[in-house]
Amino acid sequence: xxxxxxxxxxxxxxxxxxxxxxxxxxxxxxxxxxxxxxxxxxxxxxxxxxxxxxxxxxxxxxxxxxxxxxxxxxxxxxxxxxxxxxxxxxxxxxxxxxxxxxxxxxxxxxxxxxxxxxxxxxxxxxxxxxxxxxxxxxxxxxxxxxxxxxxxxxxx
Amino acid sequence: xxxxxxxxxxxxxxxxxxxxxxxxxxxxxxxxxxxxxxxxxxxxxxxxxxxxxxxxxxxxxxxxxxxxxxxxxxxxxxxxxxxxxxxxxxxxxxxxxxxxxxxxxxxxxxxxxxxxxxxxxxxxxxxxxxxxxxxxxxxxxxxxxxxxxxxxxxxx
DNA sequence: TATTGTTATACTCTATAACTATA
DNA sequence: TATAGTTATAGAGTATAACAATA
Numbered sequence: 001x002x003x004x005x006x007x008x009x010x011x012x013x014x015x016x017x018x019x020x021x022x023x024x025x026x027x028x029x030x031x032x033x034x035x036x037x038x039x040x041x042x043x044x045x046x047x048x049x050x051x052x053x054x055x056x057x058x059x060x061x062x063x064x065x066x067x068x069x070x071x072x073x074x075x076x077x078x079x080x081x082x083x084x085x086x087x088x089x090x091x092x093x094x095x096x097x098x099x100x101x102x103x104x105x106x107x108x109x110x111x112x113x114x115x116x117x118x119x120x121x122x123x124x125x126x127x128x129x130x131x132x133x134x135x136x137x138x139x140x141x142x143x144x145x146x147x148x149x150x151x152x153x154x155x156x
Numbered sequence: 157x158x159x160x161x162x163x164x165x166x167x168x169x170x171x172x173x174x175x176x177x178x179x180x181x182x183x184x185x186x187x188x189x190x191x192x193x194x195x196x197x198x199x200x201x202x203x204x205x206x207x208x209x210x211x212x213x214x215x216x217x218x219x220x221x222x223x224x225x226x227x228x229x230x231x232x233x234x235x236x237x238x239x240x241x242x243x244x245x246x247x248x249x250x251x252x253x254x255x256x257x258x259x260x261x262x263x264x265x266x267x268x269x270x271x272x273x274x275x276x277x278x279x280x281x282x283x284x285x286x287x288x289x290x291x292x293x294x295x296x297x298x299x300x301x302x303x304x305x306x307x308x309x310x311x312x
Numbered sequence: 313t314a315t316t317g318t319t320a321t322a323c324t325c326t327a328t329a330a331c332t333a334t335a
Numbered sequence: 336t337a338t339a340g341t342t343a344t345a346g347a348g349t350a351t352a353a354c355a356a357t358a
Contacts, residue, residue, distance in 0.1 A: 018211050018227070022283060023193060023204050025302040026186040028229075032309040033182050048179050055174050066339060071174070073184070075327060080341060102334045102339045127178055133308040138301055145290065145298045146181040152289040153188040222316060231350060236318060258316040258357045 033130060040126045044119045045089055049074070051123070053082055054091065054108060054116040062107040064097055091115055189286060196282045200275045201245055205230070207279070209238055210247065210264060210272040218263040220253055247271055 018024050034048060041047055046054075049072075056071050057063060063071075069079050083106060086092040091112035097103040108116065131139050174180050190204060197203055202210075205228075212227050213219060219227075225235050239262060242248040247268035253259040264272065287295050 017215060018208060019303065019306075020299060021208075021211070022287075022299060022302075023189055023279070024208055025299065025306060026182070026189050027204075029302050029306050029309070030182040030186045031229075032306065033179055036309060037179060048183075052174060052177075052180055055177070059173060064339075069339095073187075076340070077328085077342085078326060081325095097339095100335075100339080102332095104340070123179070130309060131178075131305060133304055134301065138304075141297060142301045142305070143176060143178060143181065145294055145301070146178075146185050147175065148289055148294075149287060149298070150175070150181060150185050150188065153185070153192065153286060220316075232317070233319085233351085234349060237348095253316095256316080256358075260317070 036130045037123055037126055040122045041119060044115055044122070046091075046115070046119060049082060050086055050091075051116065051119055053079075053086065054112060055120070057092065057106060057108050058113060058116055062105045064100070064103040065106060066103065068106065086112070192286045193279055193282055196278045197275060200271055200278070202247075202271070202275060205238060206242055206247075207272065207275055209235075209242065210268060211276070213248065213262060213264050214269060214272055218261045220256070220259040220261060222259065224262065242268070 037048060041051060052072055053068055056068055060067075060071075065076070065079050065083060069076055072079075074082070083092065083094065087094055090109055093107050093109055094104045095107065097105045131142075134142065193204060197207060208228055209224055212224055216223075216227075221232070221235050221239060225232055228235075230238070239248065239250065243250055246265055249263050249265055250260045251263065253261045287298075290298065
């Protein structure tokens with residue numbers, strides 16, 4: 001029934017030990033990260049998802065909503081709400097796609113690119129605070145390992 | 157500022173590069189992990205949160221709901237729903253705490269401990285599939301780095 | 313007065329179904 | 336027939352407020 005010892009840091013090893021479970025760690029670190037970044041992003045009137053969409057457009061250029069949907073793995077209907085918000089804040093524009101009149105081309109406005117750049121800088125700086133106990137090498141390792149797992153699981 | 161290149165598909169190149177952002181990676185890997193484990197857990201009639209609660213009880217012994225709340229960082233009202241479900245499946249029992257008649261002692265039933273052990277074994281096995289592109293050493297590194305970050309951010 | 317567990321309620325996030333206009 | 340975008344709607348998940356029993 002109950003295991004004899006655990007410590008959360010020292011010589012744990014026993015059996016269950018929640019704090020070492022990958023699923024628990026991923027959920028928890030993700031939660032902590034979002035909570036840590038939220039205030040920094042809030043001052044720009046955006047959240048992580050909006051920034052992610054702006055990042056995708058900034059990296060790959062103007063795109064129909066459908067392409068953003070595939071890129072970010074969010075639902076079509078969710079994307080509508082995201083673009084609504086971004087357009088309302090005048091960070092992106094919706095234009096008819098000349099090649100396919102069903103589609104809308106989403107582009108960053110100059111203001112949008114400006115906000116994106118500043119928000120990203122704030123995020124990056126904040127991230128250093130979040131990762132302050134990891135060396136530069138460890139930070140790079142963490143990113144690399146997560147990326148590797150992400151690619152494994154995506155291209156199953 | 158931004159790193160020059162990335163891969164992911166063709167020769168993407170640009171600056172922002174969503175797939176390298178820590179926030180994006182954490183969210184994505186967490187999502188992929190949950191999706192990967194859900195079917196395995198579903199066959200036991202539970203989900204990751206229920207297993208986490210069972211793990212905590214199994215590791216630390218019977219506990220009042222409040223202690224589980226602190227341990228898992230979920231809301232009191234959420235915990236009520238979780239314990240309701242576990243009790244309904246006869247995986248745990250709610251007994252009056254002899255020392256504090258306001259509190260309930262939550263204990264794993266023998267059946268609960270049995271399910272917990274089998275479910276955990278299934279999760280562990282499934283996890284190897286999820287992490288199949290990481291060496292044993294890399295898996296350990298990933299866990300260690302996440303744990304370190306979690307502790308940093310928790311004990312701010 | 314404060315705390316444990318509870319209910320009712322609201323709010324966010326996300327997904328489903330059905331519609332429109334194009335292809 | 337299928338696809339891009341949209342709307343309305345419903346379902347999870349989670350948080351807030353208020354209450355009963357007890358400390």
